[in-house]
Amino acid sequence: MENIRKQLCKYGRLVIEKNLAAGPGGNISAREKNFVYLSPSGFALDEIKESQWVKVDLKTGKQYGKLKPTCEISMHLGCYIVRPEINAVIHTHPPYTLGLISAGVGLKPFYPDFVAILGREIPMVEYVIPAGEEIRQAVVEQIKKYNVVLLKNHGAVCVGETLKEAFARAWLVEETAKMQMAGMIAGKIRYLTEKEIEGIENLKAEDYRKALLKTLE
Ligand SMILES: [Zn+2]
Numbered sequence: 001m002e003n004i005r006k007q008l009c010k011y012g013r014l015v016i017e018k019n020l021a022a023g024p025g026g027n028i029s030a031r032e033k034n035f036v037y038l039s040p041s042g043f044a045l046d047e048i049k050e051s052q053w054v055k056v057d058l059k060t061g062k063q064y065g066k067l068k069p070t071c072e073i074s075m076h077l078g079c080y081i082v083r084p085e086i087n088a089v090i091h092t093h094p095p096y097t098l099g100l101i102s103a104g105v106g107l108k109p110f111y112p113d114f115v116a117i118l119g120r121e122i123p124m125v126e127y128v129i130p131a132g133e134e135i136r137q138a139v140v141e142q143i144k145k146y147n148v149v150l151l152k153n154h155g156a157v158c159v160g161e162t163l164k165e166a167f168a169r170a171w172l173v174e175e176t177a178k179m180q181m182a183g184m185i186a187g188k189i190r191y192l193t194e195k196e197i198e199g200i201e202n203l204k205a206e207d208y209r210k211a212l213l214k215t216l217e
Helices: 004-017 073-082 095-102 112-118 133-143 163-186 194-201 204-213
Strands: 027-032 035-038 054-057 088-092 148-151 155-160
Touching: 004 027, 004 035, 004 088, 004 163, 027 073, 027 163, 035 073, 073 088, 073 133, 073 155, 088 163, 095 148, 095 155, 095 163, 112 163, 112 194, 112 204, 133 148, 133 155, 148 163, 155 163, 163 204
Parallel strands: none
Antiparallel strands: 027 035, 027 088, 035 054, 088 155, 148 155
């Protein structure tokens, strides 16, 4: 398995490359056994060195090293506690998504990848104060049931069994916002029906693709 710090550097760079956060915005983490490695506070995600990811003991909360972890640490740790099978959390400030959800427009399935990768629905929570107990509670409550949560006037949180999977979700959320906006400008989007959504959920080919996202390179 590729070194967890190396993987974090790769996906940190990708978050910036795909325009999912700007400046020091957004934060990501990954879990390996009892330890969580988080982006340090105050860094752009594409400028963090392998040694700078902050190691934290998930059970005791003990932090290693001199750097401070992201101010959203309790939200990250909360996700790992309620979802023992996930190993990555990616929090982004994606511009198109953020614009749409802050206008009260949620993301709904209108093409197959949405259902296969993001799920049949994405919850959207009202604005809460960042960096503390309020956002932790709001996010953790949804992450119990969903892999993606949209935060009005803030951004998105995506989880996955691997960084690859969490990142695929984070990227697809923003691409969906662009597609949905294009559709809204062009006319009225035809969203998938309940029957169509079920059809995608039952596709064997989609199971194969989902499995691929759980693999590490
Ligand atoms: Zn944020």
